Amino acid sequence: MLYEKGYRLISVSDYIDGNIDVGAGMTPVVVTFDDGTLSNFNIIEENGEFVIDPDCAVGIINAFAEEHPDFGRTSAFCLFGTNPFRQGEYLEYKLKYLVDNGFEIESHSYGHENLSELGPEAIMKSLGKIDRFIEEKVPGYRIRALALPYGGRPKDDQARAAIAQGRFEGNEYRNEAVFAVGWQPERSPIDMKTDFQYLNRVHASNEKFGIRYWLEDFDNHPEKRFVSDGDAETFTVNEKDLASLSYEKVGDRAIRVIK
Numbered sequence: 001m002l003y004e005k006g007y008r009l010i011s012v013s014d015y016i017d018g019n020i021d022v023g024a025g026m027t028p029v030v031v032t033f034d035d036g037t038l039s040n041f042n043i044i045e046e047n048g049e050f051v052i053d054p055d056c057a058v059g060i061i062n063a064f065a066e067e068h069p070d071f072g073r074t075s076a077f078c079l080f081g082t083n084p085f086r087q088g089e090y091l092e093y094k095l096k097y098l099v100d101n102g103f104e105i106e107s108h109s110y111g112h113e114n115l116s117e118l119g120p121e122a123i124m125k126s127l128g129k130i131d132r133f134i135e136e137k138v139p140g141y142r143i144r145a146l147a148l149p150y151g152g153r154p155k156d157d158q159a160r161a162a163i164a165q166g167r168f169e170g171n172e173y174r175n176e177a178v179f180a181v182g183w184q185p186e187r188s189p190i191d192m193k194t195d196f197q198y199l200n201r202v203h204a205s206n207e208k209f210g211i212r213y214w215l216e217d218f219d220n221h222p223e224k225r226f227v228s229d230g231d232a233e234t235f236t237v238n239e240k241d242l243a244s245l246s247y248e249k250v251g252d253r254a255i256r257v258i259k
């Protein structure tokens with residue numbers, strides 16, 4: 001459905017950096033999976049060989065990308081605990097496979113705690129531990145984002161600061177993007193109103209405010225939809241939106257204003 005309606009995948013990192021390279025007329029979309037279930041990434045035995053289950057998320061994405069290479073296959077897996085994907089014997093293989101094949105691994109805390117109930121110290125312990133666990137298994141890889149378990153976001157400033165960045169047992173972490181459970185599409189990354197510490201997401205469901213609801217909404221209101229001009233080097237902005245342009249995000253890249 002996304003492909004047919006002109007949506008193309010970008011990564012979490014691309015969204016953070018404002019790199020939207022999807023071709024003219026296309027709309028960028030970021031796909032995230034929470035919890036690291038077996039159905040996200042499953043290895044099965046087939047004729048004495050170990051292969052990626054064609055019915056798990058990675059298998060389905062790979063097969064689709066083979067037939068539709070312009071859709072891309074980057075997607076982010078937000079993991080918690082010490083046994084993501086529930087097949088300990090393949091954990092290192094899976095993590096390296098994801099990073100080597102254009103997928104992303106992001107944080108979903110260490111113990112799937114509701115972070116709205118924790119103080120800064122406990123938050124730093126949870127977020128520092130999961131990042132170290134993953135980064136030790138995939139040397140050189142850096143986690144940049146966090147999906148909030150249960151969408152829980154603390155109210156006080158110190159705890160919120162500990163979600164954005166912190167340190168635990170010498171391990172520094174930084175969550176440049178933080179995902180809520182969400183119920184609506186997010187704004188452009190170069191919009192000042194975009195809160196990177198509490199980004200909306202849309203559920204892949206048929207329910208109200210699920211993906212079908214919003215795709216239909218964009219079909220009916222194409223003026224609300226972000227459409228790329230195909231030029232990844234330049235930001236094209238409506239004159240009326242200039243007031244909320246984040247020049248910090250744009251950096252020294254070029255801006256083109258249309259009326």
Ligand SMILES: [Zn+2]
Binds near residue numbers: 149
């Ligand atoms: Zn979860």
